[in-house]
Amino acid sequence: MNTTSMTERTTRSATETRTATGSDWNALAARILEGEQITEAEALSVLHAPDSDVPGLLAAAWKLRSHHFGNTVKLNYLVNAKSGLCPEDCTYCTQSKDSTAEIEQHRMLSQEQIIAKADHAHAQHAGTCCIVISAQSPTDQEVDHVAGAVQEIKRRHPEMKVCACMGILKDGQAEKLAAAGADRYNHNLNTAESHYEEVCSTHSYQDRLDTVEASKKAGISPCSGVIVGMGESREQVVESAYALKRLDVDSIPVNFFLAVEGTPLGDDPEREELDPRYCLKVLCMYRFVNPAREIRVSAGREEHLRTLQPMSLYAANAMFLADYLTEPGQAVELDEQMIEDLGFVWEQAGGE
Numbered sequence: 001m002n003t004t005s006m007t008e009r010t011t012r013s014a015t016e017t018r019t020a021t022g023s024d025w026n027a028l029a030a031r032i033l034e035g036e037q038i039t040e041a042e043a044l045s046v047l048h049a050p051d052s053d054v055p056g057l058l059a060a061a062w063k064l065r066s067h068h069f070g071n072t073v074k075l076n077y078l079v080n081a082k083s084g085l086c087p088e089d090c091t092y093c094t095q096s097k098d099s100t101a102e103i104e105q106h107r108m109l110s111q112e113q114i115i116a117k118a119d120h121a122h123a124q125h126a127g128t129c130c131i132v133i134s135a136q137s138p139t140d141q142e143v144d145h146v147a148g149a150v151q152e153i154k155r156r157h158p159e160m161k162v163c164a165c166m167g168i169l170k171d172g173q174a175e176k177l178a179a180a181g182a183d184r185y186n187h188n189l190n191t192a193e194s195h196y197e198e199v200c201s202t203h204s205y206q207d208r209l210d211t212v213e214a215s216k217k218a219g220i221s222p223c224s225g226v227i228v229g230m231g232e233s234r235e236q237v238v239e240s241a242y243a244l245k246r247l248d249v250d251s252i253p254v255n256f257f258l259a260v261e262g263t264p265l266g267d268d269p270e271r272e273e274l275d276p277r278y279c280l281k282v283l284c285m286y287r288f289v290n291p292a293r294e295i296r297v298s299a300g301r302e303e304h305l306r307t308l309q310p311m312s313l314y315a316a317n318a319m320f321l322a323d324y325l326t327e328p329g330q331a332v333e334l335d336e337q338m339i340e341d342l343g344f345v346w347e348q349a350g351g352e
Contacts, residue, residue, distance in 0.1 A: 101262030225253035256300030
């Protein structure tokens with residue numbers, strides 16, 4: 001892998017990959033609003049667009065985002081219910097068995113601790129609380145433990161959505177979570193199928209697809225997303241967007257890779273660097289391909305979007321508050337100020 005920046009690659013190859021879409025991004029948005037699905041070539045042209053097209057791309061993405069979601073921002077809060085100690089070898093993850101990153105590790109939190117964190121999420125205006133454990137696959141005891149916490153959270157905050165993220169589900173586990181009142185299950189595809197073996201070998205891409213399908217079958221809203229910046233090509237970023245469209249997921253978290261010292265990918269000296277304009281193009285492309293789905297700007301937004309963070313919410317309609325499991329985010333007060341400064345409002349818990 002060479003170390004040429006994404007901006008330089010974009011500039012060099014833009015004229016080779018632009019399609020008939022040209023720079024008329026508003027016309028593209030109008031076609032999508034009329035029900036037309038853009039082609040993969042058109043989606044790729046978004047990622048190869050020159051930086052001077054970024055305002056136009058954001059304006060076009062805003063047409064779609066505002067049509068489906070108005071000026072509301074959905075707030076999500078993560079509960080790191082079990083940290084580290086994971087048997088997986090995901091090269092990007094601080095919690096994998098191959099990671100030497102200095103993180104807090106702990107066994108499963110008590111139900112009372114999980115519920116207290118959900119209370120805190122509610123106080124921070126989060127409409128969704130996501131309970132996450134590090135594991136390849138949860139035990140039945142872990143599922144029962146989380147299900148018990150979910151029941152109490154839903155009793156206290158019936159309007160707040162509860163999401164579980166517990167790894168690859170076995171038969172009957174999704175149904176247990178659904179019976180407890182879980183609204184959503186998260187299991188990210190993380191990257192394109194054609195790139196998957198580069199980032200993980202301890203489970204397959206198909207395992208991830210099967211878990212998303214299991215949650216859908218159990219009647220739980222499916223949530224699945226990606227991590228951009230793990231050495232994938234632009235074509236593979238587009239591939240992942242269409243894979244999630246075919247899965248018909250309701251919510252798509254778009255993460256930007258955080259290079260943490262002690263992770264195999266984070267320590268890779270040939271890893272490409274992301275830039276904020278490219279990150280915005282990625283979010284716009286995801287909006288064009290999945291116009292009516294929740295697009296959530298997630299981990300890495302502070303580091304990679306930097307001062308352009310507010311612009312991400314013209315394409316994305318959701319975001320995580322505070323921390324990302326083992327890595328810190330910016331203060332909740334700054335997130336809320338950003339939303340207010342844009343003239344947007346955070347969605348009240350219970351909103352669709």
